[in-house]
Amino acid sequence: MARRSKRSISTFLVSALGMLCMLKAFVWVLETKVLNTPIEIPFLNYGIMIAVALLLIRVSFVLLKHKARKSKVDVQEIGNGATTPNDIGTFHCADCGKKVSEKVRSYCLERPNKFNNQVFCYEHQR
Ligand SMILES: [Zn+2]
Incomplete structure:
Protein backbone atom coordinates (compact mmCIF):
# COMPACT_ATOMS: atom_id res chain seq x y z
CA MET A 1 0.00 0.00 0.00
CA LYS A 72 18.92 -2.14 8.51
CA VAL A 73 18.63 -5.41 6.58
CA ASP A 74 22.42 -5.75 6.62
CA VAL A 75 22.47 -5.36 10.38
CA GLN A 76 19.69 -7.89 10.70
CA GLU A 77 21.53 -10.34 8.46
CA ILE A 78 24.68 -9.98 10.52
CA GLY A 79 22.63 -10.47 13.65
CA ASN A 80 20.97 -13.56 12.25
CA GLY A 81 24.30 -14.90 11.04
CA ALA A 82 25.65 -14.66 14.55
CA THR A 83 22.69 -16.36 16.13
CA THR A 84 21.65 -18.91 13.51
CA PRO A 85 24.54 -20.66 11.81
CA ASN A 86 24.11 -22.86 8.73
CA ASP A 87 23.94 -25.92 10.89
CA ILE A 88 20.20 -26.13 11.54
CA GLY A 89 19.44 -27.21 15.06
CA THR A 90 22.30 -25.43 16.81
CA PHE A 91 21.83 -21.85 17.93
CA HIS A 92 24.19 -19.57 19.75
CA CYS A 93 23.76 -16.76 22.25
CA ALA A 94 24.28 -13.38 20.56
CA ASP A 95 26.16 -12.20 23.61
CA CYS A 96 28.52 -15.01 24.63
CA GLY A 97 28.19 -17.44 21.72
CA LYS A 98 27.14 -20.30 23.94
CA LYS A 99 24.95 -22.97 22.34
CA VAL A 100 21.26 -22.68 23.13
CA SER A 101 18.41 -25.08 22.48
CA GLU A 102 15.67 -24.70 19.88
CA LYS A 103 13.27 -23.96 22.73
CA VAL A 104 15.39 -21.04 23.98
CA ARG A 105 15.77 -19.75 20.46
CA SER A 106 12.05 -19.72 19.73
CA TYR A 107 11.44 -18.16 23.15
CA CYS A 108 13.73 -15.26 22.19
CA LEU A 109 12.41 -14.89 18.65
CA GLU A 110 8.83 -14.83 19.90
CA ARG A 111 9.73 -11.72 21.90
CA PRO A 112 11.38 -9.38 19.36
CA ASN A 113 10.59 -6.34 21.50
CA LYS A 114 12.55 -7.75 24.39
CA PHE A 115 15.45 -9.40 22.55
CA ASN A 116 15.55 -7.36 19.31
CA ASN A 117 15.24 -10.52 17.14
CA GLN A 118 18.37 -12.00 18.67
CA VAL A 119 18.87 -15.19 20.56
CA PHE A 120 20.34 -15.17 24.05
CA CYS A 121 21.16 -17.91 26.49
CA TYR A 122 19.35 -18.08 29.83
CA GLU A 123 22.09 -16.09 31.47
CA HIS A 124 21.96 -13.17 29.01
CA GLN A 125 18.20 -12.95 28.59
CA ARG A 126 18.07 -10.52 31.50
ZN1 LIG B 1 24.97 -15.73 26.68
Whole structure:
Protein backbone atom coordinates (compact mmCIF):
# COMPACT_ATOMS: atom_id res chain seq x y z
CA MET A 1 0.00 0.00 0.00
CA ALA A 2 2.70 2.44 1.07
CA ARG A 3 4.88 1.35 -1.79
CA ARG A 4 2.10 1.91 -4.29
CA SER A 5 1.41 5.44 -3.13
CA LYS A 6 5.14 6.19 -3.24
CA ARG A 7 5.36 5.02 -6.82
CA SER A 8 2.29 6.97 -7.82
CA ILE A 9 3.80 10.20 -6.43
CA SER A 10 6.95 9.66 -8.50
CA THR A 11 4.91 8.76 -11.54
CA PHE A 12 2.78 11.84 -11.07
CA LEU A 13 5.86 14.06 -10.80
CA VAL A 14 7.46 12.51 -13.86
CA SER A 15 4.31 12.89 -15.94
CA ALA A 16 3.83 16.46 -14.72
CA LEU A 17 7.41 17.25 -15.68
CA GLY A 18 6.93 15.59 -19.06
CA MET A 19 3.80 17.59 -19.68
CA LEU A 20 5.51 20.84 -18.72
CA CYS A 21 8.46 20.04 -21.00
CA MET A 22 6.10 19.25 -23.87
CA LEU A 23 4.27 22.50 -23.24
CA LYS A 24 7.61 24.32 -23.17
CA ALA A 25 8.67 22.69 -26.45
CA PHE A 26 5.31 23.53 -27.97
CA VAL A 27 5.63 27.18 -26.91
CA TRP A 28 9.21 27.25 -28.20
CA VAL A 29 8.17 25.87 -31.60
CA LEU A 30 5.28 28.31 -31.67
CA GLU A 31 7.46 31.33 -30.94
CA THR A 32 10.38 30.39 -33.23
CA LYS A 33 8.64 28.77 -36.19
CA VAL A 34 5.16 30.21 -36.25
CA LEU A 35 4.94 33.61 -34.61
CA ASN A 36 8.62 34.70 -34.67
CA THR A 37 7.98 36.69 -31.48
CA PRO A 38 9.05 35.59 -28.03
CA ILE A 39 6.24 34.43 -25.82
CA GLU A 40 6.77 35.01 -22.12
CA ILE A 41 5.08 32.47 -19.95
CA PRO A 42 6.74 32.84 -16.54
CA PHE A 43 4.55 30.26 -14.81
CA LEU A 44 5.77 27.61 -17.26
CA ASN A 45 9.41 28.11 -16.26
CA TYR A 46 8.48 28.22 -12.58
CA GLY A 47 6.35 25.12 -13.03
CA ILE A 48 9.24 23.20 -14.60
CA MET A 49 11.63 24.37 -11.88
CA ILE A 50 9.21 23.36 -9.14
CA ALA A 51 8.54 19.99 -10.79
CA VAL A 52 12.29 19.32 -11.13
CA ALA A 53 12.91 20.34 -7.52
CA LEU A 54 10.05 18.16 -6.25
CA LEU A 55 11.26 15.23 -8.33
CA LEU A 56 14.82 15.63 -7.02
CA ILE A 57 13.55 15.81 -3.45
CA ARG A 58 11.34 12.79 -4.05
CA VAL A 59 14.16 10.76 -5.63
CA SER A 60 16.67 11.61 -2.90
CA PHE A 61 14.06 10.82 -0.26
CA VAL A 62 13.35 7.42 -1.81
CA LEU A 63 17.08 6.72 -2.21
CA LEU A 64 17.78 7.68 1.40
CA LYS A 65 14.93 5.54 2.63
CA HIS A 66 16.10 2.64 0.49
CA LYS A 67 19.63 3.05 1.83
CA ALA A 68 18.41 3.16 5.41
CA ARG A 69 16.30 0.07 4.88
CA LYS A 70 19.20 -1.73 3.23
CA SER A 71 21.60 -0.98 6.09
CA LYS A 72 18.92 -2.14 8.51
CA VAL A 73 18.63 -5.41 6.58
CA ASP A 74 22.42 -5.75 6.62
CA VAL A 75 22.47 -5.36 10.38
CA GLN A 76 19.69 -7.89 10.70
CA GLU A 77 21.53 -10.34 8.46
CA ILE A 78 24.68 -9.98 10.52
CA GLY A 79 22.63 -10.47 13.65
CA ASN A 80 20.97 -13.56 12.25
CA GLY A 81 24.30 -14.90 11.04
CA ALA A 82 25.65 -14.66 14.55
CA THR A 83 22.69 -16.36 16.13
CA THR A 84 21.65 -18.91 13.51
CA PRO A 85 24.54 -20.66 11.81
CA ASN A 86 24.11 -22.86 8.73
CA ASP A 87 23.94 -25.92 10.89
CA ILE A 88 20.20 -26.13 11.54
CA GLY A 89 19.44 -27.21 15.06
CA THR A 90 22.30 -25.43 16.81
CA PHE A 91 21.83 -21.85 17.93
CA HIS A 92 24.19 -19.57 19.75
CA CYS A 93 23.76 -16.76 22.25
CA ALA A 94 24.28 -13.38 20.56
CA ASP A 95 26.16 -12.20 23.61
CA CYS A 96 28.52 -15.01 24.63
CA GLY A 97 28.19 -17.44 21.72
CA LYS A 98 27.14 -20.30 23.94
CA LYS A 99 24.95 -22.97 22.34
CA VAL A 100 21.26 -22.68 23.13
CA SER A 101 18.41 -25.08 22.48
CA GLU A 102 15.67 -24.70 19.88
CA LYS A 103 13.27 -23.96 22.73
CA VAL A 104 15.39 -21.04 23.98
CA ARG A 105 15.77 -19.75 20.46
CA SER A 106 12.05 -19.72 19.73
CA TYR A 107 11.44 -18.16 23.15
CA CYS A 108 13.73 -15.26 22.19
CA LEU A 109 12.41 -14.89 18.65
CA GLU A 110 8.83 -14.83 19.90
CA ARG A 111 9.73 -11.72 21.90
CA PRO A 112 11.38 -9.38 19.36
CA ASN A 113 10.59 -6.34 21.50
CA LYS A 114 12.55 -7.75 24.39
CA PHE A 115 15.45 -9.40 22.55
CA ASN A 116 15.55 -7.36 19.31
CA ASN A 117 15.24 -10.52 17.14
CA GLN A 118 18.37 -12.00 18.67
CA VAL A 119 18.87 -15.19 20.56
CA PHE A 120 20.34 -15.17 24.05
CA CYS A 121 21.16 -17.91 26.49
CA TYR A 122 19.35 -18.08 29.83
CA GLU A 123 22.09 -16.09 31.47
CA HIS A 124 21.96 -13.17 29.01
CA GLN A 125 18.20 -12.95 28.59
CA ARG A 126 18.07 -10.52 31.50
ZN1 LIG B 1 24.97 -15.73 26.68
